[in-house]
Amino acid sequence: MNSIAVIICTWNRRESLCKTLLSLQQQAAPPGVEVEVIVVDNNSTDGTAGAVDGLRPGWRLGSLRYVFERRQGKQFALNAGIAVSSADVLAFTDDDILFPQGWIAGICNTFADFRFDLVGGKTLLDWPPGGAPRWYADSMAAILGGVDLGGELLGSPPAGYAPAGANLIARRSLFDRIGRFSEAHFRHMDYEFGMRCVQSKRAVAYDPALVVLAPVDPQMLSKRYFRRWSFKAGISGPEEDAAGVAKLLGVPRWVFRQLAADLLGYPLNVFRSPRDAFARELRLWRAAGTVASRWYVRLWPEKYPQWVEYYSQKKKNLY
Numbered sequence: 001m002n003s004i005a006v007i008i009c010t011w012n013r014r015e016s017l018c019k020t021l022l023s024l025q026q027q028a029a030p031p032g033v034e035v036e037v038i039v040v041d042n043n044s045t046d047g048t049a050g051a052v053d054g055l056r057p058g059w060r061l062g063s064l065r066y067v068f069e070r071r072q073g074k075q076f077a078l079n080a081g082i083a084v085s086s087a088d089v090l091a092f093t094d095d096d097i098l099f100p101q102g103w104i105a106g107i108c109n110t111f112a113d114f115r116f117d118l119v120g121g122k123t124l125l126d127w128p129p130g131g132a133p134r135w136y137a138d139s140m141a142a143i144l145g146g147v148d149l150g151g152e153l154l155g156s157p158p159a160g161y162a163p164a165g166a167n168l169i170a171r172r173s174l175f176d177r178i179g180r181f182s183e184a185h186f187r188h189m190d191y192e193f194g195m196r197c198v199q200s201k202r203a204v205a206y207d208p209a210l211v212v213l214a215p216v217d218p219q220m221l222s223k224r225y226f227r228r229w230s231f232k233a234g235i236s237g238p239e240e241d242a243a244g245v246a247k248l249l250g251v252p253r254w255v256f257r258q259l260a261a262d263l264l265g266y267p268l269n270v271f272r273s274p275r276d277a278f279a280r281e282l283r284l285w286r287a288a289g290t291v292a293s294r295w296y297v298r299l300w301p302e303k304y305p306q307w308v309e310y311y312s313q314k315k316k317n318l319y
Contacts, residue, residue, distance in 0.1 A: 008039050009081065025061040118197050120207070136275070178200050258287055
């Protein structure tokens, strides 16, 4: 590979974005590899453009580009970043991520192996002072953006695995073959893309050497936040309408099986393990999101896209 683009989509998170960019520019690329960093501003009103401009004079990692995407939604911003870059490899991350030394060099090393088309890395949670709340369990890491499948390179990850958007790297040619991120998805667009790659027999891998840090905002450490995130995570996408998914009352049957198991197990866990009880509760909230979305699309199909868009957007950077 001769070039790499780092694409960061942002919306009204100027301070966090600046910390991410200052961390990123500490990276070093191998000799002969050109790097461009592309910030895609998705309708920010907090001076994001000026903040990026202010970093350009002292920028030390290749080129720093700014792109404005008017259509509201991360899926549109992601595709805008893809459209303006011709780099061999595209690395996607978020506007609240920090980068240990060696991330870009690790990407170059990983993609020197021509087997891989799409690779996800490890995202470690960076806790605020005081650490995790007592009710937190490792199974909840995804709510805060954490990803850790262990310390081994997995050329064939577990079934259902798809790289998460904070640390997702793909060859440019992959988008030419299977298309860009789905613009019908206001949530789960990274998961849908990964599943499309798997179904198309592209080589998907997990590489724990590609590590980024996700600082945990203290505002996220409330049970209310975890419940709201879980409900919204359950909102199903168009793929749920695919043939072959067994349904009951318009909802995949496995959702009802999971609901029944968690409803039965919850009372016991309340006394035995409050952490496990809360984990079950979050699965119930997620199932509720799936049921609500499937029934809404059946009852009011013409309003469903607006309903999904409304529930998928963050409010003051929190769900």
